[in-house]
Amino acid sequence: MPNLTMIEAVNLAMASEMRRDAEVVVLGEDIGRNGGVFRATLGLLDEFGPDRVIDTPLAETLVAAMAIGLSTQGIKAVAEIQFSGFLYPCVDQVVNHATRYRNRTRGRLTCPMVIRAPNSGGIHAPEHHSESLETTFAHMPGLRVVSPSSPTRAYGLLLAAIRDPDPVIFLEPTRLYRLFKQPVEDTGEALPLDTCFIDREGTDITLVSWGAMMHDTRLVADRLAEEGISAEVVDIATLKPLDMDTILESVAKTGRCVIVSESPRAGGWASEVAANLAEHGLLTLFAPVMRVAGYDTVMPLAKQERVYIPDVDRILREVRKVFDIAPK
Amino acid sequence: MVEPLTIPDTSPGSATTKVASYDIYLTRFLNPDGTLAAEPPAFATDREQARALYELMVRTRLFDKKAVALQRTGQLGTYAAVLGQEAIGVAIGHALKAEDVFIPAYREYAAQFARGVPMVRILQYWGGDERGMDYPAGTPSHHDFPLSVPIATHIPHAIGVAYAMKLRGEKRVVLASCGDGATSKGDWYEAVSAAKVWNLPIVFLVNNNGWAISMPSHRQTGAQTFAQKGLAGGISGEQVDGNDVIATRFVLERAIERARNGEGPSLVEALTYRLHDHTTADDARRYRPEQEVTDAWDRCPVKRYKAYLEARGFWTAADEDALIADGTAIAESTAQEFLKTAPQAPEAIFEHLYERLPKSLEWQRDEVAARGPVGGH
Ligand SMILES: Cc1ncc(C[n+]2csc(CCOP(=O)(O)OP(=O)(O)O)c2C)c(N)n1
Ligand SMILES: [Mg+2]
Numbered sequence: 230m231p232n233l234t235m236i237e238a239v240n241l242a243m244a245s246e247m248r249r250d251a252e253v254v255v256l257g258e259d260i261g262r263n264g265g266v267f268r269a270t271l272g273l274l275d276e277f278g279p280d281r282v283i284d285t286p287l288a289e290t291l292v293a294a295m296a297i298g299l300s301t302q303g304i305k306a307v308a309e310i311q312f313s314g315f316l317y318p319c320v321d322q323v324v325n326h327a328t329r330y331r332n333r334t335r336g337r338l339t340c341p342m343v344i345r346a347p348n349s350g351g352i353h354a355p356e357h358h359s360e361s362l363e364t365t366f367a368h369m370p371g372l373r374v375v376s377p378s379s380p381t382r383a384y385g386l387l388l389a390a391i392r393d394p395d396p397v398i399f400l401e402p403t404r405l406y407r408l409f410k411q412p413v414e415d416t417g418e419a420l421p422l423d424t425c426f427i428d429r430e431g432t433d434i435t436l437v438s439w440g441a442m443m444h445d446t447r448l449v450a451d452r453l454a455e456e457g458i459s460a461e462v463v464d465i466a467t468l469k470p471l472d473m474d475t476i477l478e479s480v481a482k483t484g485r486c487v488i489v490s491e492s493p494r495a496g497g498w499a500s501e502v503a504a505n506l507a508e509h510g511l512l513t514l515f516a517p518v519m520r521v522a523g524y525d526t527v528m529p530l531a532k533q534e535r536v537y538i539p540d541v542d543r544i545l546r547e548v549r550k551v552f553d554i555a556p557k
Numbered sequence: 558m559v560e561p562l563t564i565p566d567t568s569p570g571s572a573t574t575k576v577a578s579y580d581i582y583l584t585r586f587l588n589p590d591g592t593l594a595a596e597p598p599a600f601a602t603d604r605e606q607a608r609a610l611y612e613l614m615v616r617t618r619l620f621d622k623k624a625v626a627l628q629r630t631g632q633l634g635t636y637a638a639v640l641g642q643e644a645i646g647v648a649i650g651h652a653l654k655a656e657d658v659f660i661p662a663y664r665e666y667a668a669q670f671a672r673g674v675p676m677v678r679i680l681q682y683w684g685g686d687e688r689g690m691d692y693p694a695g696t697p698s699h700h701d702f703p704l705s706v707p708i709a710t711h712i713p714h715a716i717g718v719a720y721a722m723k724l725r726g727e728k729r730v731v732l733a734s735c736g737d738g739a740t741s742k743g744d745w746y747e748a749v750s751a752a753k754v755w756n757l758p759i760v761f762l763v764n765n766n767g768w769a770i771s772m773p774s775h776r777q778t779g780a781q782t783f784a785q786k787g788l789a790g791g792i793s794g795e796q797v798d799g800n801d802v803i804a805t806r807f808v809l810e811r812a813i814e815r816a817r818n819g820e821g822p823s824l825v826e827a828l829t830y831r832l833h834d835h836t837t838a839d840d841a842r843r844y845r846p847e848q849e850v851t852d853a854w855d856r857c858p859v860k861r862y863k864a865y866l867e868a869r870g871f872w873t874a875a876d877e878d879a880l881i882a883d884g885t886a887i888a889e890s891t892a893q894e895f896l897k898t899a900p901q902a903p904e905a906i907f908e909h910l911y912e913r914l915p916k917s918l919e920w921q922r923d924e925v926a927a928r929g930p931v932g933g934h
Contacts, residue, residue, distance in 0.1 A: 262844040263771035286741035286777045287708055287769050315707065318743070353685060355635050357706050494921075524921045529906045531634050531685025535931045536903040542928075 230412035235405050238380035238413050239269050239345070242387035243307060245415050247277050253391060254299065256283035257292055257309030266311055267347055267406060293319035293344060297327050300342035305391055310346040313400060314357035319344060320365070327396040328371030340396045343387070348376065349441040349491050350538055351404035353531040359403075360528045361492035363440065366398045367469040367501070373397040373422060374469040378443035380411040382466060385420030392419060402441030422467045425475040431461035433557055434485040434548060437476055437502055439465040442489045442539060449544045458557065460548075468498050473505045477513075480506060484515035485551045489544055494522035515555035519547040561781060581782045583828070584808050585798040589856045591864025600651075601803045604871050610651065610802050611866055614643045614859050616884040617667040620676050623888035624683070628837040632896060636683045639664045641800070641832030644858035645734075645764055647671070648805035652813055653732055655697040658718050660711050660733040663704040664764065672698040676887070680895035687909075688901070709735050709742035712761065716748055719757035719822075730816045732809070734762040738769025740786055741777045749824065753791040758816035760809065761787070761824045764799065766831035767853075771844040787824035799827030800858035803865075830856060903930055 233241065247253045255270055261284040264271035274282040285292050289310055296306035310316050323344070330338040350359030367374045375390055375397055377383035383401065390397040428443065429450055438446040443464050450460040461479050465471070480486050486506060488499040499520040506518050521539045529537050586597045600606045621640055627633035639646065642664055650671025653659055659668060666679055673696020682689030682704060692698035705711035715733035722729045739745055740763055752759050763783045767774050780786060784794035797808040805827055812823040830853040834841045841850075866872035904926040907914055914922060 258769075259771045261771070264843070266770070266838070284772060284776065287738035287772070288741040288743065290743050291741070353634055355683065355685075355706055524906065524925065525918055526906045526910055526921075530682075530687055533687075533901060533903065533906050534685075536906055536925060540931070 230414045232410040233380045233384075233413040234407045234410050235377065235380045235383045235401065236267055236269055236407060238384040238411075239387055239401060240271055240273075241413065241415055242384045242391070243270065244273060244276065245417055246388055246391045247273065247281065249417060250305065252303065253305040253307065254281045254283060255307045255309065256285055256295060258285060258287055258311050260284060260309050265309055267403070269309065269345070269401075289315050289318040290322060293322040293327070296342040296344065297322060297330070297340055300340040300396075301330060301338045303341075306342040307391055308342065308344045310344060312354070312358045313346040313348040313362045314360045316344070316346050316362055323366070323372065323396065323398070324369045328369055331395065332371065339394060341394050343390045343397045343399050345387075345399045345401060347403040347406070348400035349402045349404065350528060350534045351441065353534070354403070356530055359531075359534055361440075361490075361523065363400055363468050364492050364496065364498045367498050371395070372469060373467060374400070375422065375467050376400040376402065376440035377466065378402070378405065378428075378440055378464050380409075380413050382420060382426070382464070384413050385418065386422065386466060388417070389419035389422045393422060397422075400440060404441050405444060408444065423470050423472055424467065425472045426464040426466050427475065427479070428462040428464045429460070431459035431483065433459045433483055434487065434551065435461045435463060435476070435479040435483045436487055436489065436544070436548075437463045437465060438489040439468060439498075440491070442491050445539065445541050445544060446489050448541050449548065452541065452545065453548065458552070465498075465502075471501065471505070473502075473509065476502060476506070477510045480510045481513040484513060485555060486514070487519045487521060487544065487547045487551060489539055490520070490522045491538055492523055493525045494520060495525050497522050516551045517554065519551055521547050577788060579785070579788060581784045581794065581796055583796040583798065584804045585801050586803040586807070587798075587801045587861050587865055589800075589861055591861045591868065593865075597803050598807050600806065601865075602869070607866060607869070607871050608876075610647050610806070611862055611872065612880055613647045613650065613667055613671060614802060614862065615880055616887065617643045617646060617670065618859060619881070619884040619888045620666065620679075620891065623892050624680060625833070625837060627680070627892055627895075628683075633680060634683050634685050635836050635838045637663050637836045638833035639666055641853065641857065642764060642766055642829045643667055644802035644805055644862070645762075645799045645827050645829060647802055648809050649732060649734065649762070652806050652809035653697070653730070656727075657697070657730045657732065657813070658700060658702070659698075660702040660715055660718070660731060661704055662708075662711070662735045662739065662764070663706060664736075665734055669698060669701070672696060672701060674698045676891040677894045677898075680891065681898060684895060684898075686898065686901065688898075709739035709745040711735075712739070712745050713748040713751070715759045715761070716751050716757060719752075719759045720755060722758060723755065728817050730758045730760065730813050732760045732762060732813065734764060736769060737763060737765040737767070737774040737783055738772065738777055739763070740783050746786075749787055749792060750790045752822035756819070756821040758819075759822040760812045760816060761792075761822065762809070763824070763826045764829060765826050766829045768831050768835070768841075768845065770835045770839060771841075782826060784824060784826040792822050792824050794824040794826065796826045796828055799829035800856050800861060802858060802862050829858075832857075900930070902926070903928065
């Protein structure tokens with residue numbers, strides 16, 4: 230089995246589905262000859278030609294809207310936005326159209342499309358290249374929002390996203406793109422959407438995260454294990470629709486929960502998880518649910534991005550608070 | 558090259574509205590070898606003024622080279638080079654008046670330098686430090702906008718800025734610049750479409766450098782020129798040889814003065830060429846024929862203008878040596894100043910977020926301050 234980085238797994242998922250399904254196309258800026266600025270579409274132009282690997286003019290509203298148009302015709306459009314910071318021009322198209330055509334036309338017109346974008350910080354990129362946009366989209370009814378945390382999940386979830394009959398925002402954490410490899414076999418098997426993954430089983434505390442922050446969350450679980458604390462790690466993977474059952478089940482077992490998110494704290498997706506825990510899991514909790522999140526600031530430029538992005542120390546501090554209130 | 562459009566004959570009984578009879582004019586004073594294509598304007602025949610244009614062009618090129626070197630040695634973040642496009646920034650810098658407002662994209666460093674942005678600010682910006690966007694009080698740049706990385710989204714700000722000027726009866730002008738790729742964005746069209754509605758004092762400048770990362774400019778639009786994109790907004794558009802600093806300054810000054818005199822907005826497409834990779838994070842060999850770049854060096858704005866100055870007797874080998882020595886030393890000392898920039902306090906991420914930090918965020922700032930510097934960069 231080949232060992233792949235996340236970016237290679239993303240590339241493989243697209244190539245694999247394009248081989249299987251002639252009605253899958255990819256579109257976006259610089260995705261053809263250049264293979265995308267992160268090389269996610271490397272080799273696709275040579276294999277599938279310019280009709281299916283569409284270099285668009287520099288216009289993100291167009292990219293999203295063209296994907297909508299294509300998908301209403303049954304063409305499965307996989308659009309790339311160069312960085313999530315440039316997704317904002319797509320918001321109007323996604324919220325007013327992609328998520329509504331099914332509803333407005335009583336199912337006549339649908340949008341089986343994916344918008345992929347590199348997301349989050351940590352790679353010393355220029356201004357506007359390091360934001361975490363998941364909550365912006367997760368707030369929109371009718372949308373799926375997915376963020377993978379490993380090469381295998383990137384492969385399986387992207388296949389699922391392409392096959393999904395509804396629009397999916399697929400946010401790929403840039404700092405995991407080349408951080409580690411995993412064996413990924415091109416089986417063509419999708420992973421399930423709309424479900425959290427138990428990344429690691431444990432009994433004393435539930436750590437919940439997604440995307441880039443899964444990496445630090447796993448490191449925290451390692452650290453806790455050294456101290457004899459058994460952490461269960463939940464990878465939300467599909468943020469919207471949110472699978473609370475898995476999280477509630479885990480918290481029912483551990484009685485403690487810390488949620489880790491890179492996007493700003495106020496009104497973030499960690500808050501959504503916490504609110505659900507308060508409503509449905511309060512009586513199983515031994516301690517308050519804690520959030521570790523990006524600060525409510527503008528995403529700092531590269532020199533200070535590490536101040537903003539949660540890390541092992543910040544996560545551990547919240548975990549300690551939980552155990553101070555409810556010792557093991 | 559795309560063929561000019563011919564509109565099909567109208568059928569009998571239909572009406573026509575004559576909207577324009579339209580040619581796109583291309584201004585050039587200097588041929589690529591520096592010989593005269595036309596009699597130059599006065600500023601180019603005045604020794605001191607003529608030399609000043611050249612000096613800024615060369616200083617910008619030396620700065621640019623240093624910035625790329627810093628990035629290559631891991632001392633600077635991603636940097637967008639201006640190699641080959643220096644004449645445009647120089648022309649903007651000399652054409653605008655101090656009281657005008659410049660809304661740049663990200664390759665017009667020369668204009669920013671001319672308006673008072675210290676070179677070190679540009680390095681700080683690409684080095685990932687917000688203070689690189691703080692332009693000094695007492696210089697024209699203080700009321701200018703910072704570089705805009707999100708493509709074209711800054712262009713419509715010109716509408717609001719120019720409207721404010723008009724509202725107050727000021728004789729000021731806005732120059733908003735972007736690349737060829739940027740003209741594909743709705744934001745750009747919205748601005749160009751709206752400008753004439755209020756007859757605003759705006760010059761829209763398009764730096765057509767042939768490429769938008771890996772996309773050649775002819776892949777952005779089927780129109781023959783970018784200049785003609787103004788036509789549908791009722792704005793006159795023209796081209797200028799953007800590697801001819803005389804022509805670019807001349808055309809911009811003309812458009813700026815028209816705007817100042819209440820004659821409204823215009824659009825200038827400056828034809829130039831991106832001799833460097835898109836940014837230091839890009840490798841243009843993946844998509845661009847090397848021969849094209851080699852050929853483009855023949856149109857280099859610096860070489861061309863130097864030949865002109867020499868022919869006029871405005872420039873000597875000794876002048877050249879002195880300028881290179883001085884420009885290199887300044888680039889070097891700028892780099893040193895940049896590298897010695899004291900880091901910001903971690904809690905500085907809460908500065909300038911609001912005019913006053915809301916009480917509800919104080920705990921976040923205090924948490925960051927208590928933690929102190931975080932490893933990493
Ligand atoms: C809204 C937006 N989309 C995409 C990008 C990524 N990007 C940065 S520069 C660039 C190409 C810009 O081309 P052009 O406007 O011709 O300017 P040039 O870089 O050639 O000066 C792209 C696609 C961006 N910065 N902003
Ligand atoms: Mg360009």
